Amino acid sequence: MAAASKDKLVRLVYDALQAASCPLVEGLYLQDTDSMLQLLCTPSQHRTDILAWICSSINPHFATSKSMSQRSKDSDAVTKEMALLGQELMLCKAGDLDLIRGDASPYRQLQFLEELLTLVPGCRKSAGHKMDAEMLLSEVFSAENLPHLSQMLEPTFNPWPAHIKALHKGTKSSHKTSREEAADVAALLKETQSALEQLQSECDFLKEAQSPDVFSPSSLRVTACDLQQLMATFSHVYETDLRAYCSRDPPSLSTETAVFQRVHQLLLDCNTELDMLNEVSEASASMGEEVNMLQTQPRYWRRGEKHSLPDQLAELTRRSKDFLSLMATTSDHHHE
Template sequence: MVGPVLKMAGSTALRKAELVYERLKKLSCLPLEGVYVSSPENIHELLCTPSVIRLGVLEWLCTRAYPPLQKQFSTLKESEGEIKIKEMAKLGFELMLCHEGDVDLIKGLVPSSRQLFLMESLLNIIEMPRNISRVSGLECSSESVDEAFTNCAFENEKLLHEIFYSHQLQATLTPECNPWPADLQPLLLKKELPESAHQSDKNTIISQHLEELQKISTALHELKEECTFLCIPVPGSETVIQTLKLAMTDFHQLIAAFTQVYENEFQEHCNHPAPRLSPCGPLFQSVYCLLESCSQELKAVAQFTETSNTITEVVRKRQQIKESFGGGSTVTLYEKIKEIKHNYELFLSALQ
């Protein structure tokens, strides 16, 4: 029966599985001894479908890529196969071939492309010493392979050391550009610009007042946004909250217009100190009165809500408390009304 992995395999996956299988046969993979498959579909199913042979192939690849793992596996029992799977996943993570703890990849429960990539990468690691010896012109003895591998690692380390400690790399990472241009030097060196000789105390005071006006304008704008939800438009009527919103909007627009005109037109030609805003003006008094009316309305709404809750609680308790009506048994008001209704229905049926 063809597995679900094989059903989704394409021609590319089948071809890659064939190449991996040929490389395994060329290296005399022990778990594949006595196994004869020829069609690409059967090869793909053998390498990418969970089975004992497939797990044995992965174990053989891992021990060949990292020989100390063979000694560790030899001490494990057959019932400890899960430990082998975890160790192989750990090796794949250390070789940056899979995620940490990716046991599903080892078990063959992931797409075939990932499985074939793992096998192909392990084969590259196993064949790396042979390729090095072939390029170096050495014989395929173990001592020559180890020596070629050591020399290659030493040369790579030396090259990386020269690159990282070279003057060109350091100059690229920390570039220098002296002398700085006159207009960029204060910014790049993070120095404050020199104060102007023509700056006066009046300009400082004006700037402070402008900042205060800007803060007031920002606060009023935030207050306007917070009070938006209180304004529920009612056709044909005008509430205190709507009037308050309109006054606050006008106030904000006046301050914003004054700030803009003062900064753009009057600031350069004004020799007088900034005007002082009096908190007793008619606009402030109007806003205060509207706020007071709004507060009173909110208090009335709160009292109405509290009274409604109290009435609801009294009715609920009245329905739950058992009392004696006319010297009879103690029952709730609901039960007594239900009993009277039942007796009335019986009386009507008797009359009919």
């Protein structure tokens, strides 16, 4: 079972390299798994170059680093640099130099290469398209679909029913009548539209209401003047007609404008406060969406896959508990 799994894994890694258009495997055309295993899991300069190409595809700055420029002079520096990149990707430790050199077990090397290749842009997508095409061809040329394929290659068309033939072989006069009817309908629609437009122009209540003007000090001043005129008219009527029935003095309107300025300022402050409350509401909704996305969408890498923040915290909590339990067990054995 382990050998079969290893053969499947080595083919998967080799196909992923070809799908990613790795220049170091072009033209090899390896068919058996032993040759693929020899290429990918045996220490050699070719294998080191393939691993360096994968690291450069994941991190473009890796290709321009000092260690890469001195590859021929100091191969250990390149090995340590690739191990550090693997540690940053949480795929290995900085001290796993045997894994980088190719001295580790083949299965562990293949797993490491597979996880690295999943981070190469376009690698998984290209391999997926290739696999989809192969599955489609296998499905089309399967034994149960061969009759359908033959039918598609030599299609047959049954004769039309009698009533369809009668409609298809209609006289030219009928076609002419249909065209005339269509023209009459179009003329009627145009006439109806003209009548509706004329009716709308004659009716004021069908017109669209104009947007109200923005509040301004001038409008408040006009309103105050109208109020003063109304009060003056009322005072005149009061003096001439109502004075005999009431002993009070007529109401007076102050000529000072400070009260209108204060009202206008209060209205402006109210509008500003409403705008601030609206912005706070929008910011709160946006923050809620961001928190929801942070809780639900996978954004953090772990072992070649993205996970959400709660999953990452749960994993860190589990690992912390395991570590504390291990430390407690070690301490108990030490005291014994």
